[in-house]
Amino acid sequence: MALYRILEIYFHLRTKKRVEYKLHYLPGKKKIKNCCLTVLVVHDSDTEIPFLQGVNILMKVPALKDGSFTLAESIAILLYLARKFKTPDHWYPSDLQKRARVDEYLSWQHVNILWREICKNQLPLPPEKLESVTEELNIVLNQFEEKFLQDKPFIAGSEVSLADLVALVELMQPVGAGYDLFEERPKLAEWRRQVEEAVGKQLFQEAHEGILNAKSLTADKIILNHRLMPYSTKNSLHS
């Protein structure tokens, strides 16, 4: 169950829009008095967010607050949650070499991913820029296929891990912007299929409804979508 929440949080991280903030409450495994875990994933840039200021001097999302402990950086948050909630081993394998593969991808992806840039623009890119951006993206995708996937089903080997999750969620960004990078890349498409299957196809679809409809999204629709999500601020989660 905790894994579901981790995934949901991560999906929400990538569907972030600057509209309103949303808090998720996760119960700890033990009932500790006054313990609540919150992850702030979106924020309204126009209003003061005391929470965010207290949590993160960089005023960045996502941000995590666990009691008095605060944490920024989505990768650090993912790892923290995986450890804290002791998720199944394959997400961050204890095997030294498999774990190294995950670390390797998580490190490389920071500077090599351009599709965040593509998606920041809600407007379509001018044609001349689209070509060079696509070209850069294709270089990175080739590297991804040749270096990180090779002939394995997943980045770490035979099982899905945080690396695949992070990778696929990033790759959905240009797809949401109208560039189907899976179309002419069967290996990548197959990998995607397998990650979705490992995560749960329905969950994946729900989480990406937001990003896949990004182009037609307006502010009121985003707020509505968030209210429909299973975990809201109103329901505290006690499973």
Place this chain on the structure above:
Amino acid sequence: SGLQIFADRTEEFRKVNILMKVPALKDGSFTLAESIAILLYLARKFKTPDHWYPSDLQKRARVDEYLSWQHVNIRGKGSKLFLTKVLLPLLTGQPLPPEKLESVTEELNIVLNQFEEKFLQDKPFIAGSEVSLADLVALVELMQPVGAGYDLFEERPKLAEWRRQVEEAVGKQLFQEAHEGILNAKSLTADKIAPELLEHFKHQLLKQAS
């Protein structure tokens, strides 16, 4: 054995910093790239003292947080300054326009402020009271702009004190040896750099300029 690991690491970093080579590890048939992944692998494999990558959940998270943030910030801006100041004139054969140096320096200063305010705060080290991989990675990256002739510690006493403490924790002589290369970067000439590396730098600089 902790020191030996560090020596190996700094040797890698020396190579990375002076020639921008991508570090790679080979352990039997297992190969690994990305300096952060390599460091973590070595720390785990050789079971280095806990403080390098603390088992405490929150201290470890602090290290992860820095290691994540630093890619585009300290490392990104530090290497940008190094590339711009040292390599761009070598590649173009022209002296560096002062406004260009000013703007990359300003970018670096912004992240240095963030580093001091967010990651150090009033603690001696990033994870708290003990040195970790985060401090090591941070300091090694900060030596790049220093090697380019920009003494960023000069007007930042907190940062200078932190540096002193990291060097002490690591071992001052070892540190000096490791950075001989980068500290002599200013005397680098184009012929000392392999042609394919020059091409790589050109590509990087163009990317950053756009």
